[in-house]
Amino acid sequence: MSKQMDAGAAKTRPGRAGTLFGVLAALCLAWLCLTSARAQDAQAGPVRPGHVAVELVPSFAVIAPGQGRVLIALRQEIDPGWHTYWKNPGDSGEPTRLDWTLPPGVSAGGILWPAPEPIPVGPLLNHGYKDSVTLLVPLEIGAGLSPGETVRLEAFATWLVCEEICIPEEARLALELPVAAEPVPHPYWGPRLAEAEAALPAPSPWAAGYALAGERLRVWVGAPELAASLSARAVETLHLFPEADGFLAYAAPQSVRLGPEGITIEAQAGYKAGELAAAGAPLPALLTFTDALAGAGPVRHAFDLVAGPAP
Missing domain, CATH: 2.60.40.1250 (Thiol:disulfide interchange protein DsbD, N-terminal domain)
Structure with missing residues (x-):
């Protein structure tokens, strides 16, 4: 049945x-x-x-x-x-x-x-x-x-x-x-x-943090070398998967900004983001993107990271 x-x-x-x-x-x-x-x-x-x-x-x-x-x-x-x-x-x-x-x-x-x-x-x-x-x-x-x-x-x-x-x-x-x-x-x-x-996600070697501003959640990853090396395709495919429910609105677009400080991802906050941020809860997440290596086809990369709340 x-x-x-x-x-x-x-x-x-x-x-x-x-x-x-x-x-x-x-x-x-x-x-x-x-x-x-x-x-x-x-x-x-x-x-x-x-x-x-x-x-x-x-x-x-x-x-x-x-x-x-x-x-x-x-x-x-x-x-x-x-x-x-x-x-x-x-x-x-x-x-x-x-x-x-x-x-x-x-x-x-x-x-x-x-x-x-x-x-x-x-x-x-x-x-x-x-x-x-x-x-x-x-x-x-x-x-x-x-x-x-x-x-x-x-x-x-x-x-x-x-x-x-x-x-x-x-x-x-x-x-x-x-x-x-x-x-x-x-x-x-x-x-x-x-x-x-x-092929399992690798532990992230980079520090990460997050901050809540109104209904927007911003997550940053301190990886300037990675940010400088990402192709347009990698940026287009970059996605943050929260492990804990309620931090992000899943279907909302995730905007990505690259800079000398690393990678910043911003999206609509989830239904529990305010409660979780107020409690100082960490944000465990999976960062993925697809890039191409020289002489090879597309390669997907995945990193387990834990973003801490901004002080």
């Missing part, structure tokens, strides 16, 4: 169409309608419950006791015209979630989110992924495993996929990995997950 929702009503910020309580009620009903899948057995290999095919893939074909950090990924292959969501979905939507069932000696961290793209949906702007996405999760492999055994990793995955309508989907996934004295990288997925990890 599937429950369809209008794309703009999946999870709409205050001030958008519909009431918050109505949105929450619709979401709760939608997720409850799908809970019967929890009773099904976890499945290995690709599973397609609707508009997204999902599977768990490992960086190692064989793991070893005490190996430490190992990457697992949830792969999403998304139907054309549809999208799933980043950790802050923007004006509407819900991020992908994973609920793990793991054997003793194995623990999972949170999703390592790749940079999303801005996705306009009518008057709204969402943050998400089209076509396909690799959502990496670090596992910690403890010393209590024994060579010769096989560990079974299970994850209950839930996500919202939207086009003009939104459909909550889910799958119970499984992956079995043999344990040996020495680990063996996966010949196919190992290099691909390493490539996905290398």
Whole structure:
């Protein structure tokens, strides 16, 4: 059974169409309608419950006791015209979630989110992924495993996929990995997950701050060398994705100014900007832009930064 929702009503910020309580009620009903899948057995290999095919893939074909950090990924292959969501979905939507069932000696961290793209949906702007996405999760492999055994990793995955309508989907996934004295990288997925990890947003090397002036929010990044090197295309594609909801009006244009002090981004303040600024809350955000390297095609850059409030 599937429950369809209008794309703009999946999870709409205050001030958008519909009431918050109505949105929450619709979401709760939608997720409850799908809970019967929890009773099904976890499945290995690709599973397609609707508009997204999902599977768990490992960086190692064989793991070893005490190996430490190992990457697992949830792969999403998304139907054309549809999208799933980043950790802050923007004006509407819900991020992908994973609920793990793991054997003793194995623990999972949170999703390592790749940079999303801005996705306009009518008057709204969402943050998400089209076509396909690799959502990496670090596992910690403890010393209590024994060579010769096989560990079974299970994850209950839930996500919202939207086009003009939104459909909550889910799958119970499984992956079995043999344990040996020495680990063996996966010949196919190992290099691909390493490539996905290398493409994750990098920590920003620059200081950043923000200030609220009336209904405008200004964010500055102290990167004069970067500002001087950005091409017109990079400036045109530069976008700030706040991790915390309420700082920015997502669908409002973001103006970019380059100068000797670095990069300044200004946009309409979000519905909670005054409250957050008054509390001195930091603004964690993702800064992205696309540029071209000499002799190569377009390259997308992404940096995790934390802007502090102006004194």
